[in-house]
Amino acid sequence: MKEILSNLNIVGGGLIGAALAYSLSKLGNNIVVLEQKPKFDHKKFLDKRTTAISEGTKNFLEEISIWNEIKYHVEPIKKIQIIDRNQSNKIYFDNQRRNSNLGYIVKNEFILDALYKKLQKQRNVKIFNNVSVKDIFYEGSRIVTKQNNFTVNSNLLLASDGKNSSIRKILRTPIYSKDYKKKAIVINFYHSKSHQNTAYEFFFKNGPLAILPMQKNKNSFQSSIVWTNTNEFINSLISLDDNKIMSIINEKIKGSIGELKKIITKQTFPLSAHLNSKFFENRIIYIGDSAHSFHPIAGQGWNLGMQDVESLYNLVKKYNSLGIELGDEIFCKEFQKNNFFKAYRLYQITDKVDSVFKLDNAIFNHARFSTINLIEKSKKLKNKISDFAMGVN
Numbered sequence: 031m032k033e034i035l036s037n038l039n040i041v042g043g044g045l046i047g048a049a050l051a052y053s054l055s056k057l058g059n060n061i062v063v064l065e066q067k068p069k070f071d072h073k074k075f076l077d078k079r080t081t082a083i084s085e086g087t088k089n090f091l092e093e094i095s096i097w098n099e100i101k102y103h104v105e106p107i108k109k110i111q112i113i114d115r116n117q118s119n120k121i122y123f124d125n126q127r128r129n130s131n132l133g134y135i136v137k138n139e140f141i142l143d144a145l146y147k148k149l150q151k152q153r154n155v156k157i158f159n160n161v162s163v164k165d166i167f168y169e170g171s172r173i174v175t176k177q178n179n180f181t182v183n184s185n186l187l188l189a190s191d192g193k194n195s196s197i198r199k200i201l202r203t204p205i206y207s208k209d210y211k212k213k214a215i216v217i218n219f220y221h222s223k224s225h226q227n228t229a230y231e232f233f234f235k236n237g238p239l240a241i242l243p244m245q246k247n248k249n250s251f252q253s254s255i256v257w258t259n260t261n262e263f264i265n266s267l268i269s270l271d272d273n274k275i276m277s278i279i280n281e282k283i284k285g286s287i288g289e290l291k292k293i294i295t296k297q298t299f300p301l302s303a304h305l306n307s308k309f310f311e312n313r314i315i316y317i318g319d320s321a322h323s324f325h326p327i328a329g330q331g332w333n334l335g336m337q338d339v340e341s342l343y344n345l346v347k348k349y350n351s352l353g354i355e356l357g358d359e360i361f362c363k364e365f366q367k368n369n370f371f372k373a374y375r376l377y378q379i380t381d382k383v384d385s386v387f388k389l390d391n392a393i394f395n396h397a398r399f400s401t402i403n404l405i406e407k408s409k410k411l412k413n414k415i416s417d418f419a420m421g422v423n
């Protein structure tokens with residue numbers, strides 16, 4: 031069986047794996063990427079979701095020279111409105127304090143397209159598509175993955191194979207997980223009035239509905255909705271014809287961006303969250319959704335995964351400069367120390383926010399009303415929340 035030698039073996043070439051491969055390739059490492067899907071092809075890419083990129087992620091994308099490729103496709107978020115179910119209870123955020131945007135909306139396909147175009151030019155990266163890891167074993171201080179007809183022998187394996195990570199299953203790394211028994215429907219659509227770079231988040235009893243401002247397409251205003259609701263509701267909603275779906279949504283969003291005029295794409299995603307009990311095993315680091323996944327209520331899953339990527343990038347840079355080999359226990363523990371708590375905190379926050387907005391009785395409605403009022407009136411609290419959302423705290 032053919033054996034390939036590398037410093038780093040990245041399993042999973044999605045939104046995190048591709049960013050990881052490109053950033054680490056800039057530090058001169060020899061990298062293999064194993065991806066189970068066919069070669070990335072922009073025209074055939076089926077995930078029509080958008081991602082809200084935080085200011086913190088943007089800064090790192092600038093540092094690794096990816097932002098220049100993405101920036102033409104993003105729409106900045108300049109204002110955010112949080113609207114409780116009774117509509118009169120609102121919080122407004124704007125970008126005046128830091129004089130930077132609150133985030134950027136871009137289609138996932140443009141992020142991957144930019145990363146794969148750059149990766150193609152990196153001589154120290156070999157990408158294998160249509161392969162999946164069958165087994166993992168150790169040879170001295172090296173880790174080996176076995177695929178159908180070849181093995182990869184490396185110092186360190188980086189598992190970026192998503193929330194159902196097969197590496198995690200092979201190694202039986204324990205996780206804490208939660209099935210929300212809900213789905214999100216993601217709809218990209220044209221509408222009648224400008225969104226004025228505002229993102230809206232309506233909190234309804236069965237889950238939030240976010241409207242995310244997208245770039246204009248020719249002369250048409252475009253946005254994306256992410257609406258979380260019960261499985262039954264989302265299944266019945268997606269089975270309706272587009273006119274009916276638009277009239278249900280128009281009723282919910284009360285003219286904030288005018289009327290929905292045409293649905294471009296619609297897709298549903300089951301919602302669950304998890305946290306690995308630890309982010310490493312012997313010579314393996316879990317990164318992105320293979321380590322943690324969250325309720326999309328705050329649009330932070332990829333951003334937190336990018337914080338993992340940045341943290342690993344800095345760690346590899348430090349080890350390279352000291353001439354120390356990558357991947358021993360101290361290296362892996364340092365990664366865990368830098369990243370576990372941030373993920374634990376986001377897991378708790380997203381989970382609790384979802385629960386608080388679900389509650390529907392006089393006492394909780396009053397408490398929620400008072401809290402929203404308090405936040406709206408407190409500059410300090412608002413600043414703390416917007417720094418957190420921007421990934422700059």
Ligand SMILES: Cc1cc2nc3c(=O)[nH]c(=O)nc-3n(C[C@H](O)[C@H](O)[C@H](O)COP(=O)(O)OP(=O)(O)OC[C@H]3O[C@@H](n4cnc5c(N)ncnc54)[C@H](O)[C@@H]3O)c2cc1C
Nearest residue numbers: 042044045046066081082191192318319329330331332333
């Ligand atoms: C509705 C919704 C909206 C969201 N919106 C946002 C947002 O606005 N902002 C944000 O920050 N986050 C958002 N997220 C979260 C974000 O999408 C994820 O955090 C992100 O996609 C994780 O990237 P990843 O590369 O870790 O995993 P994935 O995107 O799942 O990629 C995993 C890759 O590994 C490959 N793979 C899997 N198994 C194997 C194997 N055995 N061998 C080889 N390859 C394998 C897969 O083919 C895939 O390419 C949202 C999530 C949802 C559900």
